[in-house]
Amino acid sequence: MRPMRWVQEYGPPGLVFAALLAGWEVFVRLADLPPYILPSPALVLETLVTDRATLFPALLTTLKITLGALAAAVLGGGGLAILFSQWKWIERSFLPVAIVLQVTPIVAIAPLLLIYLEPSSAVLVCAFLVAFFPILSNTALGLASTDRNLVDLFQLYRASRWRTLLLLRLPAALPYFLGGLRIGGGLALIGAIVAELAAGAAGQGAGLAFRILEAGYRLNIPRMFAALTLLSLTGIAIFAVLSVLSAYLLGRWHESAMSAER
Amino acid sequence: MICGRANEADWQEIRSAPFMLQMIAPRRLISLQGVGKTYKNGATALAGVDLEVRDGEFLTLLGPSGCGKSTILRLIAGLDSPSTGVLTRSFDDVGAALGFVFQEPTLMPWASVFDNVYLPLRLRGLSRQSAGPAIMEALGLVGLAASAKAFPRELSGGMRMRASIARALVLRPLLLLMDEPFAALDEIARFRLNDDLLRLQGAAGATIVFVTHSVYESAYLSTRILVMAGGPGRIVAEIASEDRSPRDENFRSSPAYARICAKASQALQDAMQGDY
Ligand SMILES: Nc1ncnc2c1ncn2[C@@H]1O[C@H](COP(=O)(O)OP(=O)(O)OP(=O)(O)O)[C@@H](O)[C@H]1O
Ligand SMILES: [Mg+2]
Numbered sequence: 002m003r004p005m006r007w008v009q010e011y012g013p014p015g016l017v018f019a020a021l022l023a024g025w026e027v028f029v030r031l032a033d034l035p036p037y038i039l040p041s042p043a044l045v046l047e048t049l050v051t052d053r054a055t056l057f058p059a060l061l062t063t064l065k066i067t068l069g070a071l072a073a074a075v076l077g078g079g080g081l082a083i084l085f086s087q088w089k090w091i092e093r094s095f096l097p098v099a100i101v102l103q104v105t106p107i108v109a110i111a112p113l114l115l116i117y118l119e120p121s122s123a124v125l126v127c128a129f130l131v132a133f134f135p136i137l138s139n140t141a142l143g144l145a146s147t148d149r150n151l152v153d154l155f156q157l158y159r160a161s162r163w164r165t166l167l168l169l170r171l172p173a174a175l176p177y178f179l180g181g182l183r184i185g186g187g188l189a190l191i192g193a194i195v196a197e198l199a200a201g202a203a204g205q206g207a208g209l210a211f212r213i214l215e216a217g218y219r220l221n222i223p224r225m226f227a228a229l230t231l232l233s234l235t236g237i238a239i240f241a242v243l244s245v246l247s248a249y250l251l252g253r254w255h256e257s258a259m260s261a262e263r
Numbered sequence: 264m265i266c267g268r269a270n271e272a273d274w275q276e277i278r279s280a281p282f283m284l285q286m287i288a289p290r291r292l293i294s295l296q297g298v299g300k301t302y303k304n305g306a307t308a309l310a311g312v313d314l315e316v317r318d319g320e321f322l323t324l325l326g327p328s329g330c331g332k333s334t335i336l337r338l339i340a341g342l343d344s345p346s347t348g349v350l351t352r353s354f355d356d357v358g359a360a361l362g363f364v365f366q367e368p369t370l371m372p373w374a375s376v377f378d379n380v381y382l383p384l385r386l387r388g389l390s391r392q393s394a395g396p397a398i399m400e401a402l403g404l405v406g407l408a409a410s411a412k413a414f415p416r417e418l419s420g421g422m423r424m425r426a427s428i429a430r431a432l433v434l435r436p437l438l439l440l441m442d443e444p445f446a447a448l449d450e451i452a453r454f455r456l457n458d459d460l461l462r463l464q465g466a467a468g469a470t471i472v473f474v475t476h477s478v479y480e481s482a483y484l485s486t487r488i489l490v491m492a493g494g495p496g497r498i499v500a501e502i503a504s505e506d507r508s509p510r511d512e513n514f515r516s517s518p519a520y521a522r523i524c525a526k527a528s529q530a531l532q533d534a535m536q537g538d539y
Contacts, residue, residue: 150369153342158358158386168385172373253414254372 040223045230048223056212056224060231063193063208066121067239070128071182071189077129078136078185079178086144086170087162103134108192111199120200124208127196132185136178143177144170179247186239194232209235290318291353292438292470293339298348299495300334308334310495312348316438316472321464323473323485325527327535331496332474336363336440339472354437358387362431362469364441368423370415370430376402377411380430387434401433402426404463421452428460432467439464439471446476457483461510478531482523483510490527492534500530 022042028034029041036044049056081099085092107130114123147170155165197210207215209228216224293316300309308331316322316339324332337343338350341357354360370379380401384394402408405425415423424444431439445453457480464471475481481488482504490500506519514520 148369150365150367151371153337153340154363154365154369154382155386156342157340157361157363158383160386164386168382169371172371175373251373254374254416 037220037222040226044223045226048227049230052224052227056209056228056231059207059209059212059228060235063190063197063210063232064235066125066128066193066208067186067189067235070125070193071132071186073125073129074132074136074185074189075182078133078181079140082137082140082144082174083166083171085141087166092141099134099137102130103138107131107134108195111196114196115200123200124193124196128189128192131192132189135184135188136181139181139184140174140178143174146177147173176247176251179243179250183240183243183247186243187236190232190236190239292316292318293353293472294349294351295335295338295345296349296351298338298345298350300331300338300343301346307495309338309345310497312496312498314489314498316470319468319470320486321461321471321473321484323475323481323488324491325475325478325481325488325531326491326496327493327531328476330491330493330534332491333442334496336442336472336474339438340440358383359434360437362434362436362439364424364427364431364439364444366443366446368415368420368427370423370426372415374414375411376407376413376415376418376426376429379415379426380433382430383434397433398429401429404432404466405429405459421448421456424448424456425459428463432463432469435467436469439469441471441473443474443476445480453480458510460484478524478527482520482527483515488523488527490530490534499534502526502530 026041026043029039040048081095085095108127110130111123111127114126117123118126151169151173152165155169160168193208194210197208198214201211201214209232212228213225213232216222216228293314295312295314298309298312298314299307301307312331312335314335324335326332334343338345339352340361340363344350352360370376371382374382377398378391380398381391381394384397385391399408399411402411405428407422407425407429410418410422410426415426418426428444431441445456448456460471461484463469473481473484486504486507488502488504489498490502491497492499502523504519504523506517506523508514508517508519
């Protein structure tokens with residue numbers, strides 16, 4: 002029964018994906034397209050292997066920046082959300098600033114950041130800024146929407162403000178925070194890529210986006226595709242890891258983590 | 264004895280001597296004198312409410328929606344304070360003396376049933392280990408001992424309500440405040456929980472203030488019913504249930520029950536006259 006379900010679940014999307022790749026391969030061969038117009042999937046795979054000395058350090062750089070920015074966004078966004086929930090005047094003072102920054106398409110400030118900062122730190126800051134706000138606003142919403150009756154119950158039992166935060170508000174905000182984290186994880190990667198594209202800096206420490214630019218200048222189309230494949234895999238991996246984390250943390254208690262059993 | 268709570272031995276004595284109970288004047292746990300409550304937005308929820316809660320009674324507040332029943336419970340629990348009038352309690356430590364059951368089960372979804380019931384003890388500084396026996400006892404009282412490890416969403420509505428009641432009982436409160444606890448349940452579950460509640464009251468020796476919309480529920484459970492009217496909220500009638508026969512299916516078809524229902528319905532009708 003179990004293997005059957007596995008096939009049912011992952012079979013169809015797997016088939017679609019395989020069919021797309023096969024169609025692409027066949028199309029390139031039949032039309033006899035040169036690799037600098039459209040490389041075949043097999044060639045892209047081959048390039049991934051042959052160019053690994055260039056591509057994998059770049060992957061590592063992008064990954065490091067993305068994860069670093071995400072970690073900073075978790076600390077900053079989560080921390081600020083907690084401050085907001087504890088002191089209303091902080092929220093009143095900072096919220097307008099946060100909203101202005103949130104509605105501004107942050108990636109557009111990447112060129113500006115590059116004027117003031119080293120390329121590598123500009124990339125980090127840009128990735129941080131885009132990941133920061135979803136985490137801040139989701140966590141703040143979660144902390145503010147704690148069940149009124151539970152808050153009353155804590156008051157009845159004379160719980161201090163910090164115990165209420167620790168035992169009630171933080172756990173209640175966890176699903177919201179994890180939702181923000183999943184959005185932030187995807188955005189951090191986008192922010193890092195955009196900033197890298199804007200920076201266009203060479204040298205050591207160049208990330209995947211720079212490798213795409215560089216390969217484009219050299220008309221090395223297969224390498225562009227290979228780098229793009231790595232980026233896409235990175236995005237998938239970040240999303241998958243955060244989803245697993247979320248399912249693990251929410252375990253048996255939250256609706257969103259129970260869907261598999263229904 | 265006037266201010267503290269009765270110790271176990273006293274309780275045994277009082278419980279086993281129903282005749283004595285009628286002779287000594289019952290202790291007052293709570294008294295409201297001319298209490299009014301006006302909320303910040305200017306809405307007057309209560310005006311001139313006089314009420315006392317006597318030791319050992321099952322007092323029901325019966326009234327239409329919005330007449331201020333929840334407000335009275337919140338005032339008694341100290342979650343809000345009266346705008347006018349005086350509210351006195353025979354005890355100081357509200358957290359230890361009161362149990363509160365909300366209309367919704369209000370459990371923490373991330374914690375097991377055991378940990379939900381542990382909450383009041385935890386907030387009073389007991390370790391999980393030393394609280395264990397008290398928690399299992401409370402769960403036993405509501406028939407949930409087997410579900411201690413379950414999470415709220417794995418329980419039925421009735422079981423969640425039981426867990427919520429166990430949490431309110433775990434500190435062995437003097438006074439249990441219940442705000443329409445069974446309103447969301449079907450009638451069969453409600454009847455069963457009504458019986459459980461009376462059995463619990465006997466076992467735990469608690470006084471109960473119970474809020475409901477249901478004339479039948481109030482007639483079945485109460486030793487005394489206060490009928491309320493809205494706009495602004497006030498108490499318009501008091502119905503004492505003289506009949507102390509055991510509460511079971513027979514009681515539901517007894518003349519005494521019918522009489523209380525009729526009185527309460529009539530008082531409610533009168534109370535709502537002005538609302539149309
Ligand atoms: N926090 C609040 N702020 C302003 N008005 C309130 C507040 N809480 C209650 N009220 C008002 O006070 C009145 C009494 O409310 P309360 O909740 O005590 O009624 P209730 O008898 O419990 O009603 P129900 O049976 O529907 O629960 C209502 O008119 C309500 O609108
Ligand atoms: Mg109410």
